[in-house]
Every structure is written in C-alpha cells, then in structure tokens.
Amino acid sequence: MRVSAYPIGAIDKKMANRTDQNQGCLTSFLKLFGIQLQKESPSVSEELPYRIRDDFLSPAEASFYHVIASVVGERAIICPKVNLADIFFVVRPNENLAYRSRIAQKHLDFLLCNPKSMQPIVGIELDDSSHTRKNRQARDEFVDQVFCAAGLPLMRIAVQHSYNINELATQLAQYLDDITPSREDVLRAQSTQTITDSNAPAETTLCPKCGVPMVIRTAKRGQHKGSQFYACPNYPQCRIVLPFP
Numbered sequence: 064m065r066v067s068a069y070p071i072g073a074i075d076k077k078m079a080n081r082t083d084q085n086q087g088c089l090t091s092f093l094k095l096f097g098i099q100l101q102k103e104s105p106s107v108s109e110e111l112p113y114r115i116r117d118d119f120l121s122p123a124e125a126s127f128y129h130v131i132a133s134v135v136g137e138r139a140i141i142c143p144k145v146n147l148a149d150i151f152f153v154v155r156p157n158e159n160l161a162y163r164s165r166i167a168q169k170h171l172d173f174l175l176c177n178p179k180s181m182q183p184i185v186g187i188e189l190d191d192s193s194h195t196r197k198n199r200q201a202r203d204e205f206v207d208q209v210f211c212a213a214g215l216p217l218m219r220i221a222v223q224h225s226y227n228i229n230e231l232a233t234q235l236a237q238y239l240d241d242i243t244p245s246r247e248d249v250l251r252a253q254s255t256q257t258i259t260d261s262n263a264p265a266e267t268t269l270c271p272k273c274g275v276p277m278v279i280r281t282a283k284r285g286q287h288k289g290s291q292f293y294a295c296p297n298y299p300q301c302r303i304v305l306p307f308p
C-alpha cells in the first residue's frame with residue numbers, strides 16, 4: 064500500500080507556502096527594477112485559471128504511444144503533439160506570406176527524433192474515424208504535402224484496439240535502421256549542384272535543403288576562425304554549411 068508522504072493538512076500548508084514563495088520571487092524580481100508592489104496588487108492576488116489537462120494524450124494516443132515506444136526502444140525519441148511550425152520553417156523569400164500561419168495551428172501526433180542530434184526522422188499520424196470527415200481530409204492532404212515538400216517521411220496509422228508490433232517494426236525499420244549519419248551527408252553530397260542564370264553569378268551554390276543561393280560567411284571563432292564557408296540564408300532554421308572552394 065502506498066501512503067501519501069504528507070498528511071492532508073500538511074499539503075494545504077505546503078501549497079499555501081508555495082504560493083507565498085512564488086509571490087516572494089516576483090516581489091524580489093520586481094524590486095531589482097525598482098518596482099514596489101502594493102500589498103493588495105490585483106496582479107499578485109489574482110489566481111490564474113490554469114490547470115493541468117488530464118487528457119494531454121487521448122486514451123487512443125496514450126495506448127499507441129506505449130506500443131510505439133516498445134517498437135523503437137532507444138533508437139528514437141518520441142515527441143507527442145508537436146506543432147508543425149516547430150518542425151518546419153518557411154523558406155525565403157516566402158516568409159512574409161501566409162505559409163507559416165497555415166502550419167502554426169496544426170499538430171503532428173508523434174515525431175520520432177534521432178536520440179543524439181534530435182533531428183526529426185519520421186512523423187506519425189494516428190488516424191481515427193474523424194479522418195474520414197471532408198474538412199479533416201483536406202487538412203490531412205495539406206499536411207501530407209507539407210511533409211513531402213520538406214522531405215520528411217510521414218506514416219499514417221489507423222487507430223486500432225491492438226497493433227501488430229511486427230508490422231509496425233517493419234514499417235519503421237527503414238527510418239530507424241539507417242538513421243541520420245546519412246541524411247545530412249546525402250544533402251551535402253547533392254550540394255555540388257549549380258545553376259546558371261543570366262541574373263545570377265555564373266556559378267551559384269544552392270542550399271541542398273532550401274534550393275536558394277547560399278551566402279559566403281566568415282567563421283568568427285573555433286578552429287576554423289577566419290576561414291570562409293557557404294551558409295544558408297535561412298539560418299538558423301537551416302544550418303546547412305558547405306566548404307567554400
């Protein structure tokens with residue numbers, strides 16, 4: 064049997080102390096800037112209406128999470144409910160258009176990341192019956208196109224009462240078995256691509272990820288300090304760099 068470490072009265076006191084501590088932190092922080100709080104200041108006494116959701120993951124998502132966790136083991140980190148705008152960025156010169164807001168409202172169910180680099184490997188959408196609705200289908204189609212444009216694989220898996228672990232393992236193997244040493248390497252290998260255009264210099268190095276001309280930068284520190292290299296103008300969202308000839 065498990066027993067709470069604190070008798071109920073003690074928990075109440077503990078909570079009260081914690082509230083006092085929070086206010087104490089705020090007060091001393093504001094003092095640093097010469098701001099004195101009034102005792103009855105509404106900003107401090109106000110209780111904000113936030114609580115922890117008990118349905119952070121739906122039962123179907125939670126059960127799938129455990130299945131997928133047993134399949135990937137330590138080969139990937141599973142991030143649930145990731146905003147698409149945290150995964151993708153809009154390539155220049157389109158950043159002022161509505162492209163970002165089209166992804167900012169959307170979440171991916173699960174993102175599998177390389178455990179070392181935390182680079183995204185594959186997205187997983189758990190499709191329940193809502194995915195057959197017309198507006199949902201349009202949303203899914205758009206999400207599919209976003210993944211395709213960015214070159215990130217997306218797996219769609221139908222919600223089931225039980226999952227075939229072997230089948231899932233086979234589907235995921237192609238992404239997990241040969242993780243990222245190659246992904247960036249492949250991009251770099253493709254980077255020798257050049258374009259010729261009447262408005263562009265005779266030979267322009269394109270970012271292999273974004274397809275835009277790269278810019279020449281000079282290393283400010285580190286062992287290559289002072290040497291030049293090609294960088295993507297979409298930095299820091301795109302961190303592709305190439306050696307300057």
Ligand SMILES: [Zn+2]
Nearest residue numbers: 270273295301
């Ligand atoms: Zn780039």
